[in-house]
Amino acid sequence: MSSTETPETRTGEKPPRSRGRLRSRRPAVLVVLLVAAVAAAIAVIALRGGADPGTKAAKGAPAAGPVSGGTLRYAVAGTQVSLDPAVAATAVTGLIDRNIFDSLVFQTGPDTFAPWLAEQWTVSADGKTYTFTLREGVKFHDGTPLTADAVKASLDHVVDPKTKSAYAASLIAPYKEARAVSDLVVEVTLSRPFTPFLQALSVPYLGVQSPAALAKPVEQYEPVGTGPFSFVSWEKDKRVTLRKYAGYASPRAGAANQGAAYLDGLVFEFVSEDATRYGALTSGQVQAIAGVPPVDARTLKSLPGFGLTATETPGLNYNLYLNQTRGPLRDVRVRRALSASVNVGELVQNIYFGYYKAVRNPLSAATAGYDASAERSLASYDPAQAARLLDEAGWKLGPDGYRVKDGKVLSLTWPYWAEGNKEQRDVLAEGIQAQAKLTGIKIERPAVDTGAFVSKYLIGGEYDLVDVSFARPTPDVLRFAFASGNTYEKAGGNVALVNSPEIDRWVEEAAETSDPATAARDYAAVQREVLDKAYVLPLYTPVALTGLSGKVKGVTFDTQTYPEFHDAWLKA
Secondary structure, three states: OOOOOOOOOOOOOOOOOOOOOOOOOOOOOOOOOOOOHHHHHHOOOEOOOOOOOOOOOOOOOOOOOOOOOOOEEEOOOOOOOOOOOOOOOOOOHHHHHHOOOOOEEEEEEOOEEEOOOOEEHHHHHHHHEEEEEOOOOOOOOOOOEEEEHHHHHHHHHHHHHHHOOHHHHHOOOOOOEEEEEEOOOEEEEEEEOOOOOOHHHOOOOOOOOOOHHHHHHHOOOOOOOOOOOOEEEEEOOOOOEEEEEOOOOOOOOOOOOOOOOOEEEEEEEEOOOOHHHHHHHOOOOOOOEEEOOOOHHHHHHOOOOOOEEEOOOOOEEEEEOOOOOHHHHOOHHHHHHHHHHHHHHHHHHHHOOOEEEEEOOOOOOOOOOHHHHHHHHHHOOOHHHHHHHHHHHHOOOOOOOOOEOOOOOOOEOOOOEEEEEEEOOHHHHHHHHHHHHHOOEEEOOEEEEEHHHHHHHHHHOOEEEEEEEEEEEOOOOOHHHOOOOOOOOOOOOOOOOOOOOOHHHHHHOOOOOOOOHHHHHHHHHHHHHHHHOOOOEHHHHHHHEEEEEEEOOOOOEEEOOOOOOOOEEEOO
16 A cells, blocks of 8 residues: 655654554555565675665764654655555555564574564474464563464464454465463464464464453554564554564564664654655655665765665565456466566666666575576466467467457456555556557556455456566565455465465475475476466566665664564664
């Protein structure tokens, strides 16, 4: 979602406290996560002077230590549909809630984890029971102590059908129950072994919430965690304001800052227009922005007093998913013809100036389990081959240049959700439309609002094509996207509506096995299958282009490349 308002400079202003409905009964979107990368495969490119301007001191000058105070304003494309991490699936939710909620563990590499709210943990021999020992003395922002009961309440809330989770519930699908062994020991039981469980627990969507906050009616919900910042207000479609939690006592193991945040406040401004967001940074209205327009990236990196970081995203690339249950796309030949009609490499290069990489795999190369050899299963750009496939499928050229069969035009519906548009994806879609037309495929782009996008299209299934990316540094994201049970209504991402027993078997076996070789084989098989059957047309790997004022220091990124502000500070 997005905002068309320009953020203004506000000195000393305290936004009004919001008491609105902060938790949506039906989350708006299944969308994109713009920031991410597994630590071992992270591709942070220093585009100005070889380092993030927020972390490097001037040459020859002594490094200045962090100073406390000030409010950092961070402009993002999109807006908030819910602040309950268990409910919403949007990137903005994860970005904001990462500062409010801590997790039981945090991810340090593709398959490695370290203590956070849990000091230690054990896993039973059968892989079904996880026992966590919690840190002592941690309190939520409302003064409630962190206990085993709080962890149980948080996990139960995620899987409760009343929560209507759009994502979090799918991450812990085998969750059976949690039991408080003692005040600081919680035992979590799964219905089957599930190796992605620790990774799931590390993401903000499964952050531990105050049980007192969860007990309130939906309309009174406010996010209450143990994180370095606490919630102040949400001005819908404008901004979310957080303030430093002075009592913060649960930094991650090994964190540079073991105390409270240096910043007094953190404000997330919702600014949908790329040019407006970029202008807000360069004019000093905000100190940082997400989604620097690629056309402006080179200018920003050479602009005195500013810097740029580029972070490649793990998980699902920005892909076009083909609904194989409906109309012409039931025929694999038509799906393959569409793939062969589009010169993805040319479009991506022309639109993104080399900052985004065209891809041939639904999985980002920054993700564990990525299989480069699977790319051979994807139809290459070949308009002549596309024409032959359409001829074979009985779609003949009509007088207006579009293919016709049984008196019907080969027309595909690809809804355009303007509120979720970013990274010039509308421009890329126009290029795909134009190239598909050359082989006789008509693509219609009805503009829809959030309500229609969810109810009519994602739930109602009245679409042929849907575009989305999803960041998660584990190949288990393939289960999220292609397992038959993981439809949008069931908190999953299977928008191609794939129903394949083979894929189901592969992703479940990969999630349950303790043998890395078996998991790698299964994940590779999924990548090959979805490309061979043309369930998906990969487009590009999202890159988090983050613009920073030179005054901003100490911003870091987690394994999903969410920017972290616990160590951030502002130089005078």
